[in-house]
Amino acid sequence: MKAMYRSGTEIDMPRQDLSEKQKPTDKLFRQLLIAPALALFIAAFAGMATLVYAPEVQAQSEEEAAEGEDEEGEEKKSVGKHVFIKLEPLISPVLDDRSIKGKITLVLRLHLIDTAVEEKVRHRIPQLNDAYLNYMYRYGSSAASTGVMQLESVLGTLQRLTNKILGKKIVTVLIDEVSRTRSN
Structure with missing residues (x-):
């Protein structure tokens, strides 16, 4: 690839490999994608654990909600x-x-x-x-x-x-x- 200055001289520009340029971006993209997915997984697992280990609390809150709301x-x-x-x-x-x-x-x-x-x-x-x-x-x-x-x-x-x-x-x-x- 050649570049030309205003004075008219041409210089050779080194060719850059685009795949090497994209590697840091891809790594950052993966990190940004993995963190929310991991947080979502942990939240879902914690929610399931709450449902399994606290059924009395859930039943009590459902009864209170049914009694507590009017039309x-x-x-x-x-x-x-x-x-x-x-x-x-x-x-x-x-x-x-x-x-x-x-x-x-x-x-x-x-x-x-x-x-x-x-x-x-x-x-x-x-x-x-x-x-x-x-x-x-x-x-x-x-x-x-x-x-x-x-x-x-x-x-x-x-x-x-x-x-x-x-x-x-x-x-x-x-x-x-x-x-x-x-x-x-």
Whole structure:
């Protein structure tokens, strides 16, 4: 193979064997392929071992799942005389100057103080979700959302909304999970 400089002189270029160039790449490719396959194999084996050696735990969790989910998708959990209802996640945007700056995800759990009103509470869950989302949208677009979330203030407002809809001393609102993400 010949190469030519701008001055017009020709030089002979050494011919390179392409198979030697590809060998390091092939080795790297094999390493990158083997590592995930090995991790997948180990995970699958660990999963099988869990199923074989822990059937009581699996049966117990299946029974709890069958009892814990109702037709609306809320999770019901009874602990002694206490009843907890886990609501679907509430997701609201954080707005600033008419642009979205992030989002707030809030998962709430309702603690029923009186178990006799469970049916009344379940009937009002859509109304509660609407009130909660309305508040979260206002909170996400206010100046209060630009800093650190004041969870005590948010929880107090959510409890007041709940008391207004259901009545006092029926339900206690608990924050199960909270997440705030920012986008640039």
